[in-house]
Amino acid sequence: MTDITSASGAPNPKRTTLLVAASLKRRRRKQARLKWIGLGAIGVAFLMLIILVGSLVSSGWQAFTQTHVTLEVYVDPAEVPLDRLPRGGFDDVLGASLGKMLPEADMSKRAVAKSVERILSNGAQFKLRDMVVADPKLIGQTLTMTVPVSDPFDQLNKNLIDRNTPEQHRRVKDPEIGYFDAIKAQGAISKPFNWALFTNADSRFPELAGLKGALAGTFWALLTCFVISFPLGIGAAIYLEEFAPKNKLSDFIEVNINNLAAVPSVVFGLLALAVFIGWFGLPRSAPFVGGLTLALMTMPTIIIATRAALKAVPPSIREAALGLGASKQQVVFQHVLPLAMPGVMTGTIIGLAQALGETAPLLLIGMNAFITSAASSPFDSATALPTQIFIWADSPERGFVSRTSAAILILLGFLVAMNAVAIYLRQKFENKW
Amino acid sequence: MTALPFLLLILATLAGYLLNRMAAGAIRANGARLHSMISYHGMFAALMVLVPVLTMILLWLVFEGPIIDRMVMSGLPDGVLDGRGTGAVQLVLAEIKSISRGQIFGTPEDWKIAAAHNYAALRTQSDWWMIAVVAAVSLAIIGFARSRVTAEFRARQGVERIVSGLMIFCSTVAVFTTVGIIVSLSYETLRFLDRVPLSEFLFGTNWEPQIPLREDQIAAEGAFGWLPVILGTMVITVVALFVAIPVGLLSAIYLNEFAPRKLRAVIKPVLEILAGVPTVVYGFFAVLVVAPAIRDLGQSIGIDVAPNTALAAGGVMGIMLVPFISSFADDALSAVPSSLRDAALGLGSTRAEMMTTVLFPAAIPGIVGGVLLAVSRAIGETMIVVMAAGLIAKMTINPLDSVTTVTVQIVTLLIGDTSFDNPKTLAAFALGMMLFLVTLMINVFALRIVRKYREAYD
Numbered sequence: 041m042t043d044i045t046s047a048s049g050a051p052n053p054k055r056t057t058l059l060v061a062a063s064l065k066r067r068r069r070k071q072a073r074l075k076w077i078g079l080g081a082i083g084v085a086f087l088m089l090i091i092l093v094g095s096l097v098s099s100g101w102q103a104f105t106q107t108h109v110t111l112e113v114y115v116d117p118a119e120v121p122l123d124r125l126p127r128g129g130f131d132d133v134l135g136a137s138l139g140k141m142l143p144e145a146d147m148s149k150r151a152v153a154k155s156v157e158r159i160l161s162n163g164a165q166f167k168l169r170d171m172v173v174a175d176p177k178l179i180g181q182t183l184t185m186t187v188p189v190s191d192p193f194d195q196l197n198k199n200l201i202d203r204n205t206p207e208q209h210r211r212v213k214d215p216e217i218g219y220f221d222a223i224k225a226q227g228a229i230s231k232p233f234n235w236a237l238f239t240n241a242d243s244r245f246p247e248l249a250g251l252k253g254a255l256a257g258t259f260w261a262l263l264t265c266f267v268i269s270f271p272l273g274i275g276a277a278i279y280l281e282e283f284a285p286k287n288k289l290s291d292f293i294e295v296n297i298n299n300l301a302a303v304p305s306v307v308f309g310l311l312a313l314a315v316f317i318g319w320f321g322l323p324r325s326a327p328f329v330g331g332l333t334l335a336l337m338t339m340p341t342i343i344i345a346t347r348a349a350l351k352a353v354p355p356s357i358r359e360a361a362l363g364l365g366a367s368k369q370q371v372v373f374q375h376v377l378p379l380a381m382p383g384v385m386t387g388t389i390i391g392l393a394q395a396l397g398e399t400a401p402l403l404l405i406g407m408n409a410f411i412t413s414a415a416s417s418p419f420d421s422a423t424a425l426p427t428q429i430f431i432w433a434d435s436p437e438r439g440f441v442s443r444t445s446a447a448i449l450i451l452l453g454f455l456v457a458m459n460a461v462a463i464y465l466r467q468k469f470e471n472k473w
Numbered sequence: 474m475t476a477l478p479f480l481l482l483i484l485a486t487l488a489g490y491l492l493n494r495m496a497a498g499a500i501r502a503n504g505a506r507l508h509s510m511i512s513y514h515g516m517f518a519a520l521m522v523l524v525p526v527l528t529m530i531l532l533w534l535v536f537e538g539p540i541i542d543r544m545v546m547s548g549l550p551d552g553v554l555d556g557r558g559t560g561a562v563q564l565v566l567a568e569i570k571s572i573s574r575g576q577i578f579g580t581p582e583d584w585k586i587a588a589a590h591n592y593a594a595l596r597t598q599s600d601w602w603m604i605a606v607v608a609a610v611s612l613a614i615i616g617f618a619r620s621r622v623t624a625e626f627r628a629r630q631g632v633e634r635i636v637s638g639l640m641i642f643c644s645t646v647a648v649f650t651t652v653g654i655i656v657s658l659s660y661e662t663l664r665f666l667d668r669v670p671l672s673e674f675l676f677g678t679n680w681e682p683q684i685p686l687r688e689d690q691i692a693a694e695g696a697f698g699w700l701p702v703i704l705g706t707m708v709i710t711v712v713a714l715f716v717a718i719p720v721g722l723l724s725a726i727y728l729n730e731f732a733p734r735k736l737r738a739v740i741k742p743v744l745e746i747l748a749g750v751p752t753v754v755y756g757f758f759a760v761l762v763v764a765p766a767i768r769d770l771g772q773s774i775g776i777d778v779a780p781n782t783a784l785a786a787g788g789v790m791g792i793m794l795v796p797f798i799s800s801f802a803d804d805a806l807s808a809v810p811s812s813l814r815d816a817a818l819g820l821g822s823t824r825a826e827m828m829t830t831v832l833f834p835a836a837i838p839g840i841v842g843g844v845l846l847a848v849s850r851a852i853g854e855t856m857i858v859v860m861a862a863g864l865i866a867k868m869t870i871n872p873l874d875s876v877t878t879v880t881v882q883i884v885t886l887l888i889g890d891t892s893f894d895n896p897k898t899l900a901a902f903a904l905g906m907m908l909f910l911v912t913l914m915i916n917v918f919a920l921r922i923v924r925k926y927r928e929a930y931d
Contacts, residue, residue, distance in 0.1 A: 067823050067826065073825075074825040075727065075825070078723045078726050078728075081721075084720050088795075091762065092750070092792075275644070279637075293645065302849060302850075304853025304880070304908060306884065310658060313887065314658070314660070336650050367633065369637070397753070399855070403859075404888075429753050429754070430859075441761070448753075448757060451751065452754070
């Protein structure tokens with residue numbers, strides 16, 4: 041020790057200050073650099089979120105409107121004879137009505153007539169058919185109808201098809217564009233809000249496809265999920281938090297719940313497929329089975345949130361109730377649980393929001409079927425919102441790209457709403473002890 | 474028809490409640506002192522009815538279907554099912570059921586119509602039996618519960634015992650779920666291993682799960698070596714971590730040490746939004762935006778990029794994992810005792826030096842735990858890779874190539890109609906078993922690290 045002291049001598053305080061001052065600038069720069077890199081990392085994450093939402097909005101907003109054409113339809117008794125209803129040449133009736141608006145198109149040529157008919161959605165003839173079947177007196181009359189146009193022309197009207205691309209690379213040919221523009225010049229084309237997106241079920245034709253079936257399926261699945269996971273989760277949480285003896289069994293259950301929360305969702309799908317569908321024989325594609333599966337996945341979330349909420353209730357409440365002669369269960373069910381309820385509800389809503397976005401387990405139990413009617417009970421076949429997004433994302437038609445984005449925006453809207461309710465509940469009812 | 478037993482159950486529960494409550498009230502009105510409040514007497518009867526009868530109805534509904542199916546199938550005339558596989562037998566059953574619902578396509582054989590009548594009759598019988606049994610059991614229990622009402626009867630203790638039993642049942646559901654996962658996966662995996670030897674599955678380098686649909690079809694026999702699949706999973710996981718770890722850790726460092734309080738209050742929830750976006754949305758984002766962008770970039774610098782590269786799937790998965798890693802790292806940094814922080818600052822280090830030389834190293838165990846949990850997430854993540862990664866299993870570690878993952882294979886093997894008797898379907902369960910085991914091991918290990926480290930500083 042003495043050697044060292046004698047060698048370097050007593051430290052010169054002035055020299056140390058100089059040394060530190062000299063390096064301080066460099067060190068401060070380093071600090072600023074770390075700070076900026078950190079901010080940059082957050083910036084990257086934000087940028088990704090912005091690109092994600094931006095790309096969805098820019099491709100999805102178009103799907104919230106749908107091009108329609110208004111036309112005078114003469115229900116020709118030659119094409120639609122009364123005695124053949126509900127069959128009849130409704131498509132030809134509509135094509136002829138459209139042809140009347142296009143004097144330059146020679147409707148006697150088959151090819152021309154076909155390409156004029158192509159402007160109308162396939163759903164138009166069914167709409168007309170349903171109207172005529174409901175009221176056969178319409179045969180022989182002329183009525184004004186507003187019907188959707190088919191997907192390529194919808195895209196053309198929304199400027200999603202570049203008119204300058206060479207004709208062979210375009211989905212609409214030059215004469216068809218001419219017909220469409222002629223109709224548009226007569227003011228018959230409108231672009232109202234696309235209610236069909238909410239009131240129609242799935243369809244092979246993008247212009248007719250809607251989310252009604254998916255929303256119904258999601259509703260039934262989430263209802264089942266809630267009805268099962270809410271009581272089970274609260275019961276389990278109360279037992280583990282308030283009553284369970286501290287022993288190996290309780291530890292085991294607790295470890296189990298924590299592990300269950302981290303099991304990949306696709307494994308729950310396998311469980312549902314093997315046990316609920318394979319062994320119990322429950323119906324495939326049913327929202328009930330989906331809800332059951334989601335309930336198993338949501339339960340750990342509810343348990344963990346409920347336990348945290350129960351823990352937050354101060355012991356003074358329990359002691360006061362116990363001191364007045366309440367039994368342990370009376371304390372919990374009449375005092376602690378009601379006070380913990382906002383926390384429980386918040387956790388439940390967040391759990392349900394997670395369940396709303398789950399896709400993989402629902403795919404495995406067959407909720408990705410092509411179903412053109414909305415489920416009216418949890419045992420009917422149905423799709424769910426996320427699986428519908430998956431189906432549409434896989435569809436080759438261009439029109440489904442913007443519908444997929446629109447469906448995603450609706451899904452995100454639901455998630456934001458649920459989380460907002462959760463946050464509101466937490467802030468409104470949170471007790472400060 | 475199925476609503477009727479439930480309606481009966483509700484009525485019986487209400488009846489039991491009211492009967493016992495009134496009986497107890499009558500005793501009290503006669504001047505006797507009751508041990509329990511009258512509402513507990515009512516509750517006792519209600520729970521006594523509700524719990525067993527509800528269990529009975531649910532069990533009945535679950536087992537009714539398979540039992541009736543079996544009875545119908547065994548009642549078929551001899552020989553009609555000879556030479557049909559399980560899939561064909563299922564079809565016959567489905568046809569019989571649809572005939573019994575009145576949906577007749579073509580002209581079914583007479584024995585099918587007879588079986589359909591048999592099926593419908595058995596269904597109605599079963600429904601009536603259930604209603605009868607529900608009514609009888611409910612009445613018996615109501616009678617029993619009513620007979621227990623005395624001034625001394627400890628109704629509250631009875632209710633609390635039942636409630637306590639119900640709560641214990643609730644908490645064991647998690648255990649049952651785990652057991653269900655293990656049993657179902659093992660069962661199907663063992664059936665898979667009957668057809669494909671374990672050594673081929675674990676060490677085979679070929680994954681071609683096509684199987685011939687007809688006897689005479691010329692198709693590959695099917696190869697079930699999972700190595701290329703797990704390799705593809707690892708490639709995508711590594712790509713994801715390359716994005717998620719730097720971004721996640723650096724944002725955690727900034728949030729923990731440098732961010733002003735107000736900014737932190739904004740940044741944290743926005744990062745949470747990234748975590749809350751459903752994975753199917755990320756998958757669509759990868760297909761719609763990221764994959765074309767990477768392909769264009771590759772073309773502009775002259776590299777051949779596959780349309781569904783591991784890079785796109787992994788990169789988007791990385792974005793998904795950023796908030797996961799950053800919140801774990803933030804927690805780990807906050808858990809380091811402030812004495813370490815204060816000591817480093819007191820010795821004159823800048824906050825950056827304190828972070829890189831003291832706080833960060835001290836938090837490393839917790840951060841490693843978080844990263845491991847992120848790895849297990851990435852391995853188990855399904856929708857992003859199903860939509861954005863490839864289907865063909867290749868032994869490659871090139872992130873610009875198209876690779877497949879365990880979860881992609883599970884989903885593609887099981888999508889559509891599946892029957893449980895071919896190696897293709899069973900292979901999905903074998904993969905699921907491996908996925909479950911791998912993620913379980915990582916999770917257990919990670920949680921142990923996190924917990925141990927937390928205790929060390931507590």
